[in-house]
Amino acid sequence: MIYQHWLLVIDDHIANLTLNRPDKKNRFDSTTFLELDEITKELASNDDVWVVILRASGKDFSAGVDVQLIRDLIGSEKADFKKNLQSSQEILDRFEALNKPVIAALQGHVIGGGLILALCCDFRIASEHTVVCLPEVKRSIGVIMGTQRITRTIGIANTKELVMLGNSVSAEKGLQMGLFKEVVPDISLEEHVIGLARQLLQLPPLAVRLCKKIIIEGQFEDRAGQDLEIRAQAELLDSEDFKEAIASFYEKRQPIYQGK
Secondary structure, eight states: OOOSSEEEEEETTEEEEEEOOGGGTTOBOHHHHHHHHHHHHHHHHOTTOOEEEEEESSSOSBOOBOHHHHHHHHTSOHHHHHHHHHHHHHHHHHHHTOSSOEEEEEOSEEETHHHHHHHTSSEEEEETTOEEEOGGGGGTOOOTTTHHHHHHHHHHHHHHHHHHHOOOEEHHHHHHHTSOSEEEOGGGHHHHHHHHHHHHHTSOHHHHHHHHHHHHHHTTTTHHHHHHHHHHHHHHTTOHHHHHHHHHHHHTSOOOOOOO
16 A cells, blocks of 8 residues: 555565655654554554564654644644544554554654654664654643653653653663663664564564563553463464474474464
């Protein structure tokens, strides 16, 4: 399927998803959100996709939500504002819950909604000159696309620094906060991203999906999260990959996974 604001290429179990609005600094408008939701559905239903890599065209990952979209949201009636905002949040929720591991390759400016999108990914690798910022407070706006995503990732103290001050943060400071898995030289960003994707491809895809499901859903369930682990693992017992993992362990050979 062809998208207006995204490029999607699937090759060798990797879905290469690129936000493609470089002339707009990869800002989100309503089309960007709606297409992301369609892409999420497409990726979730494609068993040939084991890993997703999220990139962005141009020198900046994303300058966030388009000003016009924010203006339209804030200028609407309260009921419409809440409905439209909830719809956007749910699109990001569904992308975050995608049943495949997602790696974000970050470069340049990662601002506002762009950072929230990156936080929906499972792993974030940033180039050394990446700069992140949540400037909404300086526009008298709260972070409207998922403050809790930030808090769950970097903790309350670091979230307060980002959200309540609205200042820019360097890649190195972001690494210290826990925003990124690693920070690498600009020239080797792609190498590190592909390397991580290949690590994931060596693992049984159903088990990786299971781990992601437990982590995402279990954080909201407290004790029930442990029960979720038991229920979810039980679903894997009859899978071919689980049998292959056990057999290859005892036979002292490399496993060959099929995603079944």
